[in-house]
Amino acid sequence: MEPLLRNIENIDWITLLIFGSLLLIVVAKSTFYNRFLNFIILPFNNKYIFMYNKKEKLMNWFHIFFTVFLIVNFSLFIYLSWKTFFGSLKDPDLNLYVYPIILGSLLIFLILKVFLQLGNGFIFNSNKIISELIFKKLSYLNHSGLIMFLANIVLCYVFKDSKAVVFVTFFLILLINGIGWVTLLRNHQKFIANNFFYFILYLCALEIAPWVIMGSYLKD
Numbered sequence: 001m002e003p004l005l006r007n008i009e010n011i012d013w014i015t016l017l018i019f020g021s022l023l024l025i026v027v028a029k030s031t032f033y034n035r036f037l038n039f040i041i042l043p044f045n046n047k048y049i050f051m052y053n054k055k056e057k058l059m060n061w062f063h064i065f066f067t068v069f070l071i072v073n074f075s076l077f078i079y080l081s082w083k084t085f086f087g088s089l090k091d092p093d094l095n096l097y098v099y100p101i102i103l104g105s106l107l108i109f110l111i112l113k114v115f116l117q118l119g120n121g122f123i124f125n126s127n128k129i130i131s132e133l134i135f136k137k138l139s140y141l142n143h144s145g146l147i148m149f150l151a152n153i154v155l156c157y158v159f160k161d162s163k164a165v166v167f168v169t170f171f172l173i174l175l176i177n178g179i180g181w182v183t184l185l186r187n188h189q190k191f192i193a194n195n196f197f198y199f200i201l202y203l204c205a206l207e208i209a210p211w212v213i214m215g216s217y218l219k220d
Contacts, residue, residue, distance in 0.1 A: 140180030
């Protein structure tokens, strides 16, 4: 029998990321216990939004913890999804560079998106409303980070390279953020109706276009 060479990917770095993510959850829960409980049920109850929308919107430690948690796990989910559908690179060492690239790209993308949205609010003299919209959208996106975290664990240690897990996770992410958008539109009907043209411009330029560009880039 001829020996077969098998490339076994070292996932120690993924384990460290997952452990670090779990640590962020523990710190957030222990430090902001009541806020954490309200955040967990966010898709089913808007209490979190109503309680924390008016104060310490974006710059508070709880929100920062979960934004970091989101970026780490979103990047890891993209990496694992890419590996599931397209396979690992022939050189295992090169795989280590893929995740940092995804992480950096996603971080820059989200930062630019938030600053453009804040700039849009400044130009149209609607800073308060825009900051509320950003807080609400990021809250739902951060919550979907919990789904990505669980999916990353399953894809790494239970059902490795499972396309079904990727599809189910993607559906749940869309569902959670879809609930957020429906809630956002319902709560700001008057503002949207009075600024419908600017809302459509904002939606196309700062919500749809960036994701289309990012998706086209990843596809290429």
